Amino acid sequence: MAKTVLVTGASGFIGSHLVGRCLADGCRVKALVRKGNACIDSLRASGVEVIEGDVRDATAVDAAVRESDLVLHAAALTSDWGKMQEFIDINVGGTRNVCEASLRHGVGRLVHVSSFECFDHHLLGRIDEQTPYKARKQSYPDTKIGGTNEVWAAIKRGLSASILYPVWVYGPGDRTLFPLLADSILRRQLFFWARNAPMSMIYIDNLVDLTMLAASRPEAVGEAFMACDGEAITFEEVCRRVAVAIGSPVPSLHLPFGMVRSVAGVMEFVWRIAGSKKRPLLTRQAVDVLASRALADVSKARTMLGWQSHVPQEEGIRRTLEWLVTVDPARWKVK
Template sequence: MLVTGASGFVGRAIMHALGTIEGVCAVGAVRELPVKNRSEQSLLSLGDLSKTSDWSLVLADFDVVIHAAARAHIVKHEVTDPFDIYRKINVQGTLRLAEQAAKAGIKRFVFISSVGVNGNITSRPFTSAIQPNPAEPYALSKWEAEQGLWNIQRETGMEVVIIRPPLVYGLDAPGNFGSLVRWVQKGIPLPLGAVHNKRSLVGIDNLVDLIIRCIDHPAAANEVFLAGDGEDLSTTDLLRRVGEAMGKPARLIPVPAGLLQLGATLLGRKAMAQRLLGSLQVDISKTCELLDWKPPYTVQEGLKRCFERSN
């Protein structure tokens, strides 16, 4: 099978896990081969993901594509229209790959999307059946890609599986989790000791286990699945557990969430405040029931594995 984005956080974990399964041949597609792995036989350098990428010669050797490649972060002040970049890579690049995959006879296309497609705030947990409501350019690009994939599926019959994860944590995780870890490592006092929100997370090991389940499970075909650990935490609780797992307790100051929200709004950091103070929960019951799956690790176990590996 072919794994795109094989040099990224999720892609690397997928490749590592597939490499431990007897009889599975996995090849990773990357934009550019890392210098230390120039002769790595399991990696292919295919350049940028775009609407003109040519995958035809590569795809002939596979029956499954796991598409984990994406543009996830853009420095806004460096571009006029951030969504234009997201669309070129996450939408046009994805659909170009899927169209060529279908022509090559690929049986199943597993797409790693985002829970942001559902929205960025919940009053009750999201389900995969809820009407999508992407609120940010990245999430909107994932939603447009999903719609295009369903069109390709209907026209060609290629099976499509869509997985929408919330925040993914693990060793060397980028983004929000990486920031939380750095704050705790540095012993920075944080005014987040009285946040009572609820947020769903998914450990990298649990996410990869779910992705592998979706490779050939008959019930996964043409379905949308939400990923998660099955346990929701407040930001306060997450920071405390990160500190415990690291052996360096988080320094938390109990400032009322309403006051933090007001301050963030006045400083123009409303989006950051939403990620730290707001709730975002997912219901993974469909995922568990349809695929006869359950997360192999609890949040506590996932965090422990994360920091054990870093020592």
């Protein structure tokens, strides 16, 4: 009998790829999806059992988790802008609901997709699983810490769970990193504030591989793993490749970090006073992330699980840029 897998966040970038892998592996796949989500029909057409509900609703979560062998928890509010309470309700409360239901129904395994954002970006060198979390009074990183701590607490109570800390995730289907960079480059709105800052990324297929390894290997129970391609690249180089691919001039303007962060703070203040739901052009969280000097150390996943990134970074970027043209063929002309 095929394993029954529940994927939360199945309509998102990471979750949708997890659904695809589980279907390809012959699993019975369930997805917890908000009512009215545009992807519901396509999920059902692909053979997914859709449970309409929200991770904030403990009753809906309980119904979704029931009779699941494996839970892949990828649901999260990932923006760098929004009301703090909404982040708390989804990233902390939602994760608590998933953990409680998993304990109650005796789920065999749970894999929680956390974030590299749990750690201090200003640390020099490599960050590993022993590095302490660093709260920054920012909605997304602080609530990802809170949600991940819910998983650690559930592990102490007997939940067979593993935790992943993905860095920047990219690949076909991403609606944030590469499309937003391309749009900013075309609008001549992109500039830099940290010269030669290293950037850790992971291609979506590599992350899915690691997730499924963590879900199946007994050594992974009660453990956490960095999720990264293992290759460093600078933000400037990523932007250069995007610019060349879409036939736009390569951005070259550099501004002082302190000035850019101050401007981002002013923008946030003005946007909040105006009550705008749309994110500002700059946020302090985005400025901090793209000025990071820290890299993820993936040696634990390699040694404990035998994991390796099957798609090299250069190939992953090439595939992503080729896909980008499908977002808007008239706008993106990938070379």
